[in-house]
Amino acid sequence: MPDDKTRIALIGFGAMARSLQASFYKSGNDFAVGAVLVPAEFAPAPNELGGLRLFHDVSELIDWRPSLVVECASHDAVRDFVPALLRNGIDTIIVSVGSLGDKMLLDNLELAANEGRSRLTAVSGAIGGLDVLRSARSAGLRSVAYTGTKSPKAWTGTPAADAVDLASLSQPTVIFKGNAEQAARLYPKNANVTAAVALAGIGFEATGVVLIADPHVTTNRHRVQAEGAFGSFSIELQNAPLPDNPKTSWLAALSIEEAIIRHFRFIDV
Structure with missing residues (x-):
C-alpha cells in the first residue's frame, strides 16, 4: 500500500471522526483525512465535509x-466493510x-487480512495497562x-435505560454484571474498552465486567484488575468525556490519533 499520510479515510463521520479530523487540522503535521465512507442514509451535508471525498459504497x-482506513462507526460497519478492505490489501x-x-x-x-497481506489494528481506546496484560498472559x-463507571447520561439509549430510571439516580448503581462478551454485545457504544481488555488478557468469556451509573462522577472511570503467575496489578483511569459525545472518553479519540501515527512510523516505540 502507498505510504501517503494524507490519503487516510474514515468509516463514519460522527463525533469521534470529526474530533480526529479537527485534531489533525490543528496540529499542522503531515496527517490529514482525505475521504469518508458513510451509507447514503447517514451521509452528512456537503458543507460539513470540509472538502473530504464522500463514498457510500466500500x-x-x-x-x-487509501493508505489507511480508520473505522469509527459501529459493529455493523466492521462486519459490512472491513473484511473487503483487508482482502484488498488496505490496512x-x-x-x-x-x-x-x-x-x-x-x-x-x-x-481477510491474510488473503490481502494487510494489517488490522484494534485501538486501545480509553484504557491503559494492556501491554502489561499481554506480557503477563x-x-x-x-x-x-474490568469496572466501568460513567454518569447516568452516558448510559442513555442502552439496556440500562430500560432497567433503571437513570434520571433519578442518587447513588452509584450497577447496571450490568457479566463477562466481556455480553458487555460488548449489549453496550457496544459504551463498553468497547472491555473488548480491548479481553483481547489483551484471557478472552471475552473469562473476563469479568461490571458497569456502573454514578450521578456524582464527571469523568469516565475505568479500572482493570488482574492476577496471575506474574503477581497482580490494578490500574484506574479517570478520563474526560469527548465534548460532543459523553458515551466516549476523550482518551479513546486520542488513542486513534496515536494508532495512526504509530502506523506510519518506521520504528514503533
Missing part, C-alpha cells in the same frame, strides 16, 4: 486506494473493538476484571 473507497484500524467478541467475525477478519493469568 468498492468506491477501495478504488480510491485498517478499528475503533469498534467490541465487534471482535463475535468469534465468527474475528476469524473472518483474520482470514504468556506466564498465565488467573483472573481479569
Whole structure:
C-alpha cells in the first residue's frame, strides 16, 4: 500500500471522526483525512465535509486506494466493510473493538487480512495497562476484571435505560454484571474498552465486567484488575468525556490519533 499520510479515510463521520479530523487540522503535521465512507442514509451535508471525498459504497473507497482506513462507526460497519478492505490489501484500524467478541467475525477478519497481506489494528481506546496484560498472559493469568463507571447520561439509549430510571439516580448503581462478551454485545457504544481488555488478557468469556451509573462522577472511570503467575496489578483511569459525545472518553479519540501515527512510523516505540 502507498505510504501517503494524507490519503487516510474514515468509516463514519460522527463525533469521534470529526474530533480526529479537527485534531489533525490543528496540529499542522503531515496527517490529514482525505475521504469518508458513510451509507447514503447517514451521509452528512456537503458543507460539513470540509472538502473530504464522500463514498457510500466500500468498492468506491477501495478504488480510491487509501493508505489507511480508520473505522469509527459501529459493529455493523466492521462486519459490512472491513473484511473487503483487508482482502484488498488496505490496512485498517478499528475503533469498534467490541465487534471482535463475535468469534465468527474475528476469524473472518483474520482470514481477510491474510488473503490481502494487510494489517488490522484494534485501538486501545480509553484504557491503559494492556501491554502489561499481554506480557503477563504468556506466564498465565488467573483472573481479569474490568469496572466501568460513567454518569447516568452516558448510559442513555442502552439496556440500562430500560432497567433503571437513570434520571433519578442518587447513588452509584450497577447496571450490568457479566463477562466481556455480553458487555460488548449489549453496550457496544459504551463498553468497547472491555473488548480491548479481553483481547489483551484471557478472552471475552473469562473476563469479568461490571458497569456502573454514578450521578456524582464527571469523568469516565475505568479500572482493570488482574492476577496471575506474574503477581497482580490494578490500574484506574479517570478520563474526560469527548465534548460532543459523553458515551466516549476523550482518551479513546486520542488513542486513534496515536494508532495512526504509530502506523506510519518506521520504528514503533
